[in-house]
Amino acid sequence: MSSTEKRLLKEYRAVQKELADADASIKSTGVVALQPSEESMFKWNAVIKGPDQTPFADTLWRLEIQVPTNYPLEPPGIKFVVLNDTKLRTSKVSGDSKICYKMPHPNINFKTGEICLDILQKKWSPAWTLQSALVAIVVLLANPEPLSPLNIDMANLLKCNDTTAYNQLVRYYTEKYSRYESLDV
Amino acid sequence: MASFGDPLDSITDPSDWAQTEYPNFSKLDSLLRCHICKDFLKAPVLTSCDHIFCSVCIRRSLDLKNKCPLCSEETFESNLRKVLLLDEISTWFLRNRPDLLDKHKPNSQPAPVVAPTAPVEPEKPKEPIRYESRKKRTADEALVECPVCSTFMSADELQTSHIDTCLSKKAKPAPTRPTISNFFKKERTPQTQPDFVKKKSKISNLDPTISTSKLKEKLNHWNLPTTGTRHQMNTRMKEFINMYNANLDSVNPVDDRVLTNRLLKWEGTYSLEATSKDDDQEGSQWRKKYKSEYEDLIKQAKANMKRITTNKDTE
Numbered sequence: 161m162s163s164t165e166k167r168l169l170k171e172y173r174a175v176q177k178e179l180a181d182a183d184a185s186i187k188s189t190g191v192v193a194l195q196p197s198e199e200s201m202f203k204w205n206a207v208i209k210g211p212d213q214t215p216f217a218d219t220l221w222r223l224e225i226q227v228p229t230n231y232p233l234e235p236p237g238i239k240f241v242v243l244n245d246t247k248l249r250t251s252k253v254s255g256d257s258k259i260c261y262k263m264p265h266p267n268i269n270f271k272t273g274e275i276c277l278d279i280l281q282k283k284w285s286p287a288w289t290l291q292s293a294l295v296a297i298v299v300l301l302a303n304p305e306p307l308s309p310l311n312i313d314m315a316n317l318l319k320c321n322d323t324t325a326y327n328q329l330v331r332y333y334t335e336k337y338s339r340y341e342s343l344d345v
Numbered sequence: 346m347a348s349f350g351d352p353l354d355s356i357t358d359p360s361d362w363a364q365t366e367y368p369n370f371s372k373l374d375s376l377l378r379c380h381i382c383k384d385f386l387k388a389p390v391l392t393s394c395d396h397i398f399c400s401v402c403i404r405r406s407l408d409l410k411n412k413c414p415l416c417s418e419e420t421f422e423s424n425l426r427k428v429l430l431l432d433e434i435s436t437w438f439l440r441n442r443p444d445l446l447d448k449h450k451p452n453s454q455p456a457p458v459v460a461p462t463a464p465v466e467p468e469k470p471k472e473p474i475r476y477e478s479r480k481k482r483t484a485d486e487a488l489v490e491c492p493v494c495s496t497f498m499s500a501d502e503l504q505t506s507h508i509d510t511c512l513s514k515k516a517k518p519a520p521t522r523p524t525i526s527n528f529f530k531k532e533r534t535p536q537t538q539p540d541f542v543k544k545k546s547k548i549s550n551l552d553p554t555i556s557t558s559k560l561k562e563k564l565n566h567w568n569l570p571t572t573g574t575r576h577q578m579n580t581r582m583k584e585f586i587n588m589y590n591a592n593l594d595s596v597n598p599v600d601d602r603v604l605t606n607r608l609l610k611w612e613g614t615y616s617l618e619a620t621s622k623d624d625d626q627e628g629s630q631w632r633k634k635y636k637s638e639y640e641d642l643i644k645q646a647k648a649n650m651k652r653i654t655t656n657k658d659t660e
Contacts, residue, residue: 162614170358172356286406286414287414
């Protein structure tokens with residue numbers, strides 16, 4: 161077992177323990193699910209919840225995590241799962257979790273779901289974990305940084321202080337591109 | 346969800362104490378862990394910003410950038426200082442942890458979480474496998490475990506005679522019979538390393554501009570394989586330097602040959618080959634893809650050259 165795999169197993173155990181008390185954990189961190197994919201220990205799937213008192217509240221998003229072979233020295237690659245309209249409507253799912261497949265946010269690429277966050281790039285530290293990186297992403301949702309945008313339209317709304325339009329646009333996307341499904345798909 | 350079954354059982358976590366009569370132990374458990382590997386501190390070192398990590402972990406991290414993972418203050422490898430007392434504490438805790446967990450288990454219900462007898466493959470002798478043999482010996486702190494065959498003996502015996510026979514695979518069972526010389530040998534005082542370490546000094550960091558022949562010389566000097574690409578040799582040498590220097594920070598250091606063995610194992614799991622192959626492939630694909638464009642550019646450049654020279658001639 162390589163040191164990377166060992167560390168991933170440790171993280172997996174820690175997360176399992178924490179998510180056992182799901183309600184408290186989600187409330188404090190916003191991380192709803194985090195687990196390795198079936199095919200590889202180096203690919204993880206996660207679900208986060210939009211922070212309260214923001215237009216993202218009460219909605220869930222899926223994220224894909226790609227762990228590099230020399231993790232934790234190198235940061236994990238994390239991005240939002242984005243589906244286009246047809247894909248979103250054609251596949252039939254059911255469940256009671258409202259999951260959104262678009263992320264309108266100044267620092268997140270609308271088409272690819274890429275995230276512009278310093279701690280996922282230059283400011284990464286091996287003391288961080290996958291979970292703490294996700295918590296940072298939840299915090300980013302509540303604290304957008306319009307000065308280094310990946311989504312210029314959303315950034316411009318904030319630069320013009322038009323929070324009403326910003327909130328409305330986020331609400332529009334979270335309503336239009338959400339569907340109800342079960343979490344463990 | 347992937348099922349990890351056995352390997353997951355061997356993973357320890359501070360939350361293991363939650364089910365015991367003494368859940369506060371989880372604090373101590375998490376304090377004794379390295380922030381990089383999240384495992385118990387091995388040969389801990391102190392940075393100039395007063396943070397502590399496993400020696401090998403922080404050395405690997407500083408290879409990439411000279412910043413403390415906890416406070417991101419500038420930190421250099423040369424400033425790392427070993428903390429032998431903490432190494433002893435951490436080793437003690439790791440050894441006695443299964444026992445402690447066992448003793449503080451509530452009597453009414455058997456805790457299903459702790460499975461120290463989990464079967465582990467022989468090539469990775471981690472905590473669970475050692476636990477069985479160590480448990481009997483916990484009183485005898487002076488004994489160390491042979492990293493090759495896992496038998497216990499005094500550090501001096503291991504270094505002077507046993508390791509040679511063990512590594513050359515003579516398959517001779519270690520003489521565990523106490524000898525008179527063993528009886529009179531005084532025990533090592535706490536917080537000191539065995540004498541053979543004091544004679545050694547750290548290997549200085551690899552110069553990235555080192556020539557390939559010099560690099561091979563260096564690898565040869567440490568009895569490391571000189572196979573593979575330049576990138577592979579570079580990574581191998583770097584990792585060996587990290588392992589070697591970290592070993593000198595340990596209160597129970599091992600022989601260089603054990604390090605070599607570990608390095609080769611590490612290389613197996615790290616799959617150096619796979620990554621470097623990818624690089625090569627990408628390069629050749631790139632060259633193929635843009636072959637015609639390259640040729641055009643070369644033609645243009647040649648034509649330009651000609652024009653310039655003919656212009657000069659006519660002038």
